Amino acid sequence: MIIIELFKKITRRTIFLTVAIFLTIGAIFSDVYWIKKINLEMLRKSITPASKQAYDFIESLPPNSVVLVSGDYGPSTRVEADPILENFLKQSFRKNFKVIAISLWPDGAQIVATKTRQVASQYNKQEDVDYVIGGYVVGAAVAIEKMGVDLKDAIPLLNKSPAPFLKNIKTAHDLNLVFCIAAGDTLQYYIRILKSRYGVNVSGGCTAVMAAEMYPYILSKQLIGLFGGLKGAADYEILESNPEPDQVSEAVKYMLTQSLIHALIIIFIIIANIVFIYDRLKYGKKR
């Protein structure tokens, strides 16, 4: 009974403080070798089918395929979205794809350009030869609609690029894949407009909270797989790099923090229900 009385004293402040402590522990210990090893082993055994589907499709594309990557997210969701973008770029450059990198978000353009240049330099790829930075594309759904008619009209910076591979690209239909990493509605725009109307292959990633909304599109094959949230990013890292514990990057490492917070939430839910059931048994339904 003393425990129940203690549980009843849990306030919002207690929860906030506990979450802060768990987050700090997660951040500190995420780089410890044996924790990374356990994380990696567990993640290797539980690759999400949607992640595998997306990865396999990208892997099946022939070399020199032209892919458009649209990083439609801002700094707030970088933790989830950045590793997806990074691994997509790694896979694309490893497979010798030609990449067009854009963002439909003004603050995403900076992130996408920086990340593309960083990954490209690791694979000795040249700007305006192997990849093109399309910058911020204004207009969201309208811009996507324009891509179906005239890609260079929709992405004006492409007109300035001397990249040879752009000569054969007139509309989005000429692209082998559109890969959208979204923290908003843009992935759905790409599916509804480019896939449904123009038959362009669309795949992508999104934040964890959005992933549930995307499943109908995956089942109807309008969306070719999906990397959902940090788990999707970790799946992608394992599929692409198959890293050893001392080689893992952010996505796999941060899964420890996410594991701790998820476990904490479950503990809080159990505590809340113990108190609730106890009160109901003691005082009846009215209380």
Added chain:
Amino acid sequence: MKRELPLFITAITGLVIIFNYFLPEVTGQITEIIRKWVIVISSFAIILGILNLLIISLRKTVEPITHIDDRIANIVLILSLIITIIIGMVYKVDPNYTSEFKLVLDKSSVIPLINFEFQKVDNNVFTNVIFYSIYNPLSAAMFSLLAFFIASASYRAFRARNMEATLLLLAASIVILGRVPIGDYLFGLIGLKISVVSEYITAVINAAAQRAILIAVGIGTIIISLKLLFGIEKSHIGKSE
């Protein structure tokens, strides 16, 4: 006429866009013009938004009834806006450089010690200071507050009050644990792979419900669009005088 003209423009524009889906050869050019207009108008809307924000903030700053805290917040907003615009125009965006704090752990000690390390420093004020050092961490910090609120909200909301609430509670708990390695690790001790159960809930039960919602939203959108085209729905042109 003041109300009829916008309604007429809405109807014509909507019809042209719909016809373009079925007859792209006939309405291709006019649709292209309309698309360009949308992009131009969206760009002007940004200017309008900035001016509106400036006027409201300036009014709040000078009004005597405004609380001192609000006044400070509004001054910070105005200054941030002006400084960002000026620095952005002077230095421009340079995406070649990044600079960020990286958490590096000392693995040689028993309890890992933290030491912070600057990864890279650049000289561009806009990319380095405004974007990566101010906007980036502030934006991430705001979003990360969700972790605290979700923990607090789930403590208060997820209670087994009745059958439906219990089902919701169980499904949520399975998905919460199924998305992280610790779930498989803990349930693996009793021979259960919770990530598979979580995937089933997301890919089958959730997808069925999401599909129903999507279809309902689609039908609703068609109805609203038809009401707009026929001038029945007039809320987008404001209240009548």
